[in-house]
Amino acid sequence: MAHEIEQFSDGTAAFVSAHQDAWHRLGTVTTSAMTAQEAMQLAALDNWNVRLVGLNATEPTPDGPALLDIPNHRATVRTHPKTGHPEALGVVGTDYVPVQNEEHAEFLNYLVDESGAHFETAGSLRNGRTVFLTMKLPQTMTIGQSDTVELYIAAFNSHDGSSAFRIVVTPVRVVCANTLRAGLSAAKSKYTVRHTSGARSRIAQARQALGLTFKYAEDFEKAAQRMIEAKMTTPMLRTVVEQLWPVSNADTDRKKTNQRTRWNTIRNLFEQADTQAAVRGTAWAGYNAITEYANHLAPVRGTIPDLKSAARAERVISGAADDVMERAFSLMTV
Known part of the structure; x- marks a missing residue:
C-alpha cells in the first residue's frame, strides 16, 4: 500500500x-x-530493543556447508511488537549505533x-x-x-x-x-x-x-506577510512556474503538452480557486496555487482512482513535493 x-x-x-x-x-x-x-x-x-547482530553466510563445500563471518557489517534486529520474535530490519556498518x-x-x-x-x-x-x-x-x-x-x-x-x-x-x-x-x-x-x-x-x-x-x-x-503585500499578476506567476519546471524548444512534444496542462491548472487555482479568494492577486496566492498543485493535483502514475488518491496523500505526508515548494518559496521571497 x-x-x-x-x-x-x-x-x-x-x-x-x-x-x-x-x-x-x-x-x-x-x-x-x-x-x-x-x-x-x-x-x-x-520495547523493540533494536540491536546489532553479526552476519554470516554459508557456502557449500565437499565437507558440508561452511559458515563464513561477514566483516564490517551488522544486521539491525528488533523484537517484534506483536509476536515477540526477533526480526531483521536492515544491514549497517560497524559504527552504526x-x-x-x-x-x-x-x-x-x-x-x-x-x-x-x-x-x-x-x-x-x-x-x-x-x-x-x-x-x-x-x-x-x-x-x-x-x-x-x-x-x-x-x-x-x-x-x-x-x-x-x-x-x-x-x-x-x-x-x-x-x-x-x-x-x-x-x-x-x-x-x-x-x-x-x-x-x-x-x-x-x-x-x-x-x-x-x-x-x-x-x-x-x-x-x-511580504508575499501577501506583494502584487502578482498571471504573467508574473507564469515566469515562476517556468523557472520551476523549465521546458526548452528541444524538448519532446509530450513534455511541452505537460507544461501547458500544468500551467493551465496552476493558473486556474490562482485566478479562480476559492482557497485563494481572500488573497487573490498576491504572491501568497501564487505560492499557494503552486503548493496546492504540487501536493494534490500533479499527475501520479496508475489508472485506478483509489490508488491514485492514496499516492497523492502519500506525496503530502512523505514530503515528495517539498523541493518544488522550497524553490517556489525562495523565488517569491527574493
Whole structure:
C-alpha cells in the first residue's frame, strides 16, 4: 500500500493519531492529546530493543556447508511488537549505533515540557524500518487577515541505516491542509543526527532546536506577510512556474503538452480557486496555487482512482513535493 504503515496479522496497525482519523483509516484515534508513553504504546513502538547482530553466510563445500563471518557489517534486529520474535530490519556498518524508539520519544517529550506542545501522530513504516512521531506546537502564525498557520515538529528515525535521525519543522495551512515546509536555511528548520557513537549526546544538544523553531516561525511569518503585500499578476506567476519546471524548444512534444496542462491548472487555482479568494492577486496566492498543485493535483502514475488518491496523500505526508515548494518559496521571497 502507498501509505506504508506497518500492519499486523491481528488486524491492528502501527499508527496513532490525536483527535482525527488519517486518510488511510488505519490505527488508533484518541479523543485527547497524547503523552510520549501513550503515543509509543498505541502505535506499538515500545520495547523493540533494536540491536546489532553479526552476519554470516554459508557456502557449500565437499565437507558440508561452511559458515563464513561477514566483516564490517551488522544486521539491525528488533523484537517484534506483536509476536515477540526477533526480526531483521536492515544491514549497517560497524559504527552504526541504534537510536531506540524510546530515545526518539524522549527527545520530543523534552519539547513538550519546554513548549506545551503535544503529540499528534506516531507510527511505523516499511515494517519497522522507519518510525515517526509528530507534535503540534502551541504557537500559531497569522498571515494576512484570514490564513492561520500551525506549526508541527516531526521527528523521523530509520532502523535500517537508510537515513539519520531527523527533526523537521513543518507549517501547515489549515484551510487546505497543504504542507508548506519552506526551507529557510537561516532559520534552521531541520536538525539531523547520524547513527554513530555520539548520537545520544548530539540528540541532547539538539534539544536547543526548540528555540530555533520559534525563530523559524517568526521568519516564515514575515516572509509570508511580504508575499501577501506583494502584487502578482498571471504573467508574473507564469515566469515562476517556468523557472520551476523549465521546458526548452528541444524538448519532446509530450513534455511541452505537460507544461501547458500544468500551467493551465496552476493558473486556474490562482485566478479562480476559492482557497485563494481572500488573497487573490498576491504572491501568497501564487505560492499557494503552486503548493496546492504540487501536493494534490500533479499527475501520479496508475489508472485506478483509489490508488491514485492514496499516492497523492502519500506525496503530502512523505514530503515528495517539498523541493518544488522550497524553490517556489525562495523565488517569491527574493
